[in-house]
Amino acid sequence: MSVLLNKDSRVIFQGFTGQHATFHAEEAMKIGTKVVGGVTPGKGGTQHLGLPVFDTVEEAVRETGADVSGIFAPPPFAADAIMEAIDAGIKTIVVIADGIPVQDMVRVERYRLGTNSIIIGPNTPGIITPGVGKVGIMPSHIYSPGRIGIVSRSGTLNYEAVAQMSELGLGQSSSIGIGGDPVNGTDFATVLKAFEDDPDTDAVLMIGEIGGPQEVDAARWAKKNMRKPLIGYVAGLSAPPGRRMGHAGAIISSESDTATAKIDMMEALGMFVVRNPADIGATVLRAIKS
Amino acid sequence: MNIHEYQTKDLLKHYGVPVPPGRVVHTDAQAATVAEEIGGSRWVVKAQIHSGGRGKAGGVRVGNSIDEVRVIADEIIGTNLVTHQTGAEGRLVRRVLVEQASNIVREYYIGLIIDRATRRITLVASAEGGVEIEVVAKQTPERIIREIIDPAVGLLDFQCRKVAYKVGLKGALLPQAVKVMKGLYRCMRDNDAIMAEINPLAIVDNGQLLALDAKMTFDDNALYRRPTISELRDFDEEDPKEVEATGHGLNYIALDGDVGCIVNGAGLAMATMDAITLHNGRPANFLDVGGGATPEKVANAFRIVLQDPAVKIILINIFAGINRCDWIATGIIQAMRDQNIQMPIIVRLAGTNVEEGRAILNASKFPFIIASNLNDAAAKAVAEVNNIVQKVTPLKKEHS
Numbered sequence: 112m113s114v115l116l117n118k119d120s121r122v123i124f125q126g127f128t129g130q131h132a133t134f135h136a137e138e139a140m141k142i143g144t145k146v147v148g149g150v151t152p153g154k155g156g157t158q159h160l161g162l163p164v165f166d167t168v169e170e171a172v173r174e175t176g177a178d179v180s181g182i183f184a185p186p187p188f189a190a191d192a193i194m195e196a197i198d199a200g201i202k203t204i205v206v207i208a209d210g211i212p213v214q215d216m217v218r219v220e221r222y223r224l225g226t227n228s229i230i231i232g233p234n235t236p237g238i239i240t241p242g243v244g245k246v247g248i249m250p251s252h253i254y255s256p257g258r259i260g261i262v263s264r265s266g267t268l269n270y271e272a273v274a275q276m277s278e279l280g281l282g283q284s285s286s287i288g289i290g291g292d293p294v295n296g297t298d299f300a301t302v303l304k305a306f307e308d309d310p311d312t313d314a315v316l317m318i319g320e321i322g323g324p325q326e327v328d329a330a331r332w333a334k335k336n337m338r339k340p341l342i343g344y345v346a347g348l349s350a351p352p353g354r355r356m357g358h359a360g361a362i363i364s365s366e367s368d369t370a371t372a373k374i375d376m377m378e379a380l381g382m383f384v385v386r387n388p389a390d391i392g393a394t395v396l397r398a399i400k401s
Numbered sequence: 402m403n404i405h406e407y408q409t410k411d412l413l414k415h416y417g418v419p420v421p422p423g424r425v426v427h428t429d430a431q432a433a434t435v436a437e438e439i440g441g442s443r444w445v446v447k448a449q450i451h452s453g454g455r456g457k458a459g460g461v462r463v464g465n466s467i468d469e470v471r472v473i474a475d476e477i478i479g480t481n482l483v484t485h486q487t488g489a490e491g492r493l494v495r496r497v498l499v500e501q502a503s504n505i506v507r508e509y510y511i512g513l514i515i516d517r518a519t520r521r522i523t524l525v526a527s528a529e530g531g532v533e534i535e536v537v538a539k540q541t542p543e544r545i546i547r548e549i550i551d552p553a554v555g556l557l558d559f560q561c562r563k564v565a566y567k568v569g570l571k572g573a574l575l576p577q578a579v580k581v582m583k584g585l586y587r588c589m590r591d592n593d594a595i596m597a598e599i600n601p602l603a604i605v606d607n608g609q610l611l612a613l614d615a616k617m618t619f620d621d622n623a624l625y626r627r628p629t630i631s632e633l634r635d636f637d638e639e640d641p642k643e644v645e646a647t648g649h650g651l652n653y654i655a656l657d658g659d660v661g662c663i664v665n666g667a668g669l670a671m672a673t674m675d676a677i678t679l680h681n682g683r684p685a686n687f688l689d690v691g692g693g694a695t696p697e698k699v700a701n702a703f704r705i706v707l708q709d710p711a712v713k714i715i716l717i718n719i720f721a722g723i724n725r726c727d728w729i730a731t732g733i734i735q736a737m738r739d740q741n742i743q744m745p746i747i748v749r750l751a752g753t754n755v756e757e758g759r760a761i762l763n764a765s766k767f768p769f770i771i772a773s774n775l776n777d778a779a780a781k782a783v784a785e786v787n788n789i790v791q792k793v794t795p796l797k798k799e800h801s
Contacts, residue, residue: 186622212593212623213515214552220520221552236722248692250722250753265668270720271775274751291667293595294520320668323517346671349656349678350687353486357652357667357689359622360517365535370675387679388672389776 115203115229115287115305116179116238122246123177123201124149125168125184125192128159131207132183135248136160139181142251144244147175168199179203181237181246189233190215193296197228205246206232206296213359216294223296230296234358235288236266247288257282259395260306262299263318264291264358268346268388272318275392281399284312291358293322299329307337314340314399316391319373321347322362326373330380340398343377344385345370402619404633405449407498409615412592416584418599419577420612423500425449432474433467435499443502446473450492451638453533453616454484460494463502470499495637503613504606509568510534511582512598513589516549522589524548524556524582528568530601556586570610577610592630593623642708649701651690658683660782661712663702665690665719665729673718676775682783685712692723699732703740713789714745716782718775719752726750726758737767745770745785749778 122139124132127149137160140146148163148171155166165171168180180201184192189208196204197219211233223230231238237247242256249266253273259281263269266288273283287302289295299317306315315337319326326345333341348370350356352363363369378384383398385391407425414420422439426432436444448460455461460482464470474497481491508530516523526546529537538545546567548560558579565571565578581602589597596618603613624631636644646653652667656674660682664670667689674684686709690702706712719729729750736742749772750758762769770785772778 187625210622212620212626213595214522214590214593214620214623217515217521218552248723253722253752263668265666265671266722267664267666267720268668268672270722270752271669271672274720275774293515293517318668320671325517328518346668346675348671348675349684350671350674351654351656354654356654356671356687361667361671365538387776388676389774389779 115231116240116244116246116285118243120179120203120244121145121147121175121177122179122181122244123147123168123171123175125180125182125196127151127164128154129183132181133160135181135183138251139245142244144246147177168195168201172199172201177201179205179246181205181207183207186210186212190219193219193230194222197223197226201228203238204228204230204296205235205237206230206290207235207237207248209234209291211292213292213294216292220294220296229301231287232290232296234292235290236269238285238287240285241283249286253277254286255282258284258311258313260284260309260312260315261286261318262302262306262315263288264320264360265318265346268318271388272316272391276395279392279396281392281395284309291320291360293360295360299325300332303329303333303337303341307339312339314342314395316395317341317343319343319345320358320361321345321350321356321370322360322364322368324367327367327376330377330382333382334380340383340401342383342385342395342398343374344388344391345373345377346388402621402624402630402634403451403638404617404619405451405635406447406614406616407449408633409617410612412588412617413584413612413615416588418581418584418588418612419610420615421500421503423498425496425498426474427478427496429471429475429478432497432499433471436464436467436470439499439501441501444470445500445502446470446477447498447500448477448482448494449496449498450482450487450494451635452482452484452486452492454486455482458482458484460484474499492638503603503611505613506604506606508601508603509570510537510598510600511585511602512600513585513596515595519549521552522550522586524550524560524564524586526564526568530603534598534600550586555590556583558583573608574604574610581610581612589617593620593627594618595620642705646688646705649698649705651688651698651702651705653705654687655709656684656686657711658685659711659713659786661685661706661709661715663688663690663699663706663715663717665692665694665721665724669718669720673716673775673779676779677716677782680779680783682779682786685709694724694729694732696728696732696735699729700736700739703736703742707740707742712744714747714782714785716747716778718749718778721750721752721754724753726752726754727761730758730761734761734765734767737765747772747778747782747785749773749775
């Protein structure tokens with residue numbers, strides 16, 4: 112998909128020389144991602160993985176023309192790293208960290224206002240465009256090029272859906288994790304719009320979970336604005352109220368937060384819905400044949 | 402993380418929010434002493450547990466003499482208080498808050514939440530105090546006033562005035578209301594709370610505003626930078642299995658079924674529970690082993706799941722991305738051997754190093770039930786449970 116990660120994207124990693132960033136930058140380069148360098152304060156001027164290291168994102172953007180950044184900074188430092196990327200004019204910012212304080216994200220979202228930056232995450236496996244590249248931690252070998260767009264809050268459930276689709280011969284145009292936190296950078300509706308505008312995508316699978324209004328907001332947006340088939344699943348049918356189910360954002364605080372309320376609303380708004388997680392692949396196939 | 406009412410009130414007092422004179426105690430004798438020290442003619446004795454609905458459950462009572470305070474405290478301390486939030490087993494009351502009783506003229510609700518749609522802290526207020534805000538929101542949504550706070554400038558005086566006027570806090574009450582709202586906001590912001598509420602905020606008979614009850618929830622992810630808040634954590638109020646799981650880097654939540662679950666990833670863990678439920682089974686727990694799970698971590702997951710005596714079988718569902726199926730399989734074998742596990746184990750492995758993982762399971766002497774996909778795993782798990790239940794209580798006469 113051309114909006115977030117395409118063959119022209121120039122990628123840097125923040126926290127580049129750290130263990131995780133190193134591993135996942137190498138994995139990304141193996142599948143063809145155009146990685147142009149990285150940032151680690153204090154290590155500017157050195158080389159890592161054969162690429163230049165910079166002290167600041169501003170310098171990295173000036174020297175390499177980077178427009179995508181994968182942030183591997185740990186949670187206490189992630190908010191600052193995101194704002195540095197916004198300040199430097201990075202267009203797509205992928206934030207892997209799980210455990211950023213929620214009030215930090217409230218401030219980050221305020222700082223982002225009026226800029227052209229898009230934040231993917233936090234607490235996301237990232238973005239992958241099979242055949243083009245990835246910025247994230249997902250296992251690229253399970254994905255294959257195709258024409259279905261995927262957007263999800265969960266990582267492993269995204270993999271599960273991909274496996275079910277692969278069995279039926281369905282590949283992906285792009286897969287985007289918007290993350291499991293209560294305050295995230297990009298919501299479902301924004302990603303749906305990108306897929307709707309993408310000529311390489313025929314249908315979109317949206318994988319939600321309990322907590323928050325994003326699934327239903329997206330379904331409302333889609334009813335008005337989307338022509339491509341939209342398939343939806345919401346995890347947490349059997350989750351008890353008031354408990355945080357692993358993800359900071361996966362908590363039932365009111366009736367509208369439940370999986371049943373969301374899936375019923377999505378169905379009422381005309382989406383193809385999946386009630387049993389084992390039926391995700393089959394429902395996608397049914398939707399594109401309809 | 403939740404804290405007790407008395408801890409919340411101590412915090413709020415530091416931010417200029419008026420609360421009734423009172424103190425927390427652990428015995429009936431201390432309750433009587435505190436009542437005498439704080440003075441007055443009536444006192445409220447309030448059970449301190451992490452749960453709403455304490456009043457209806459008999460955990461909040463008024464004493465009209467020092468002796469009555471002593472008797473009430475004696476009755477409440479040491480009981481298992483059963484509220485609509487504790488479950489049938491209730492929660493042991495270890496301490497009570499003794500406060501001067503107030504003559505209430507009117508009650509209001511003031512709260513702060515992080516609104517997920519606007520991604521901002523939002524002030525919520527209502528003239529319907531003393532009632533759960535969720536109930537007001539459902540029955541009379543027009544009576545809820547909201548004001549969105551810009552994090553760049555914080556909660557502004559004029560916003561507090563707007564809200565105060567709308568709920569009817571006027572005249573001499575206005576400056577008091579502004580002070581309460583700003584104090585609550587600063588307390589939430591400075592301590593990384595994700596929810597703070599005063600309910601009720603009462604006008605008492607001397608014309609003052611008082612926070613009669615208050616609740617705050619803190620961001621677990623920010624506790625590393627809030628050491629004074631971390632110290633308020635009360636492990637007695639938490640499931641020991643959940644505390645132990647957190648210590649091992651596992652995410653565990655106890656549920657009331659009999660199918661133990663070990664899964665990687667929060668979303669897949671919920672979906673696994675859903676698949677079991679859709680096959681008419683009942684998950685015993687949510688458990689996410691996370692990414693990069695070592696054999697030791699997997700073995701610890703078994704230990705925690707098996708602490709629940711209701712567990713009859715275990716379903717392992719792994720879709721390895723940054724995990725490795727061979728490590729998971731090694732952990733399963735280690736647990737089977739070291740913990741002498743006899744119950745049926747259903748295993749579904751997929752993703753990174755899946756062939757190596759399956760080979761490790763096959764080479765062992767343990768009779769694992771291998772599932773090919775999510776649906777197969779849930780179906781086999783529920784069939785095994787039903788099989789065990791039937792053996793325990795035979796429905797048909799056994800053939801000889």
